[in-house]
Amino acid sequence: MTLEPEPAGEREQVLDWVVRHAARLGDAGSAPLRRITVSTATVAIGVEWSPPGPPGAAPPPTPERADDTAADPGPDTTLLVTAPMVGTFYRAQEPGAAPFVEIGDLVEAGQQVGIIEAMKLMNAVQADRRGRVSRIVAADGTPVQYDEPLLALLPHDGH
Incomplete structure (x- = not known):
């Protein structure tokens, strides 16, 4: 759900609505509610449900926008560096x-x-673990959402 820019008071009303209706949003999916993301400026509300399956099961792979500059590194070995916020990568x-x-x-x-540019501020994106870059997932200058894959890393143990 995306709304046009609104005065701050109306944005707060949208946030209040989301909070009041979170239980209904959770019941709308076929799996437990995992995350509700609310952005400001042009209010954007994202709702994410946990993947179906047994508790503790790994989520399905995230669809990727690839630069297609590397071969697939193989299943279950890829570590993703994801966007810490919404903006332009x-x-x-x-x-x-x-x-x-x-x-x-x-x-x-x-x-x-x-770097992710958000509201004219440049924010550093840092790797949260060691690894070798196997794929550039997000293209330079493209909009990204919170937790969207940016880079794929192969684990590296230091040898």
Whole structure:
């Protein structure tokens, strides 16, 4: 559900509505409610349900927008670096600059791998674990949603 920009008071009314109706939203899906995301500026509400299946089962793979620059690294070995917020993903510090990482690069936990621009602010995206970049999932300059895959890493144990 996306609404046009509204005064702050009306946005708060939308948030209040979501909170009041969260139980109905949870019952609307075929699985337990996993997340409700509310963004501001142009109010966007995202609702996500847990995947069906036994408790503790891994969620199905997230659909990916790939640059198609690497082969599939294989099942169950890929670690994803995901968007920490909604915004526009950039692979480099500025237009024309070298990307923070390329396919084949080894990244360390805490290393900057991209930028997300949100409301005119540039926010660093950091890898949360060590690995070798196997695929660039999100294209440079594209809008991304919270928790959307940006990069795929193959685990690297340091040898």
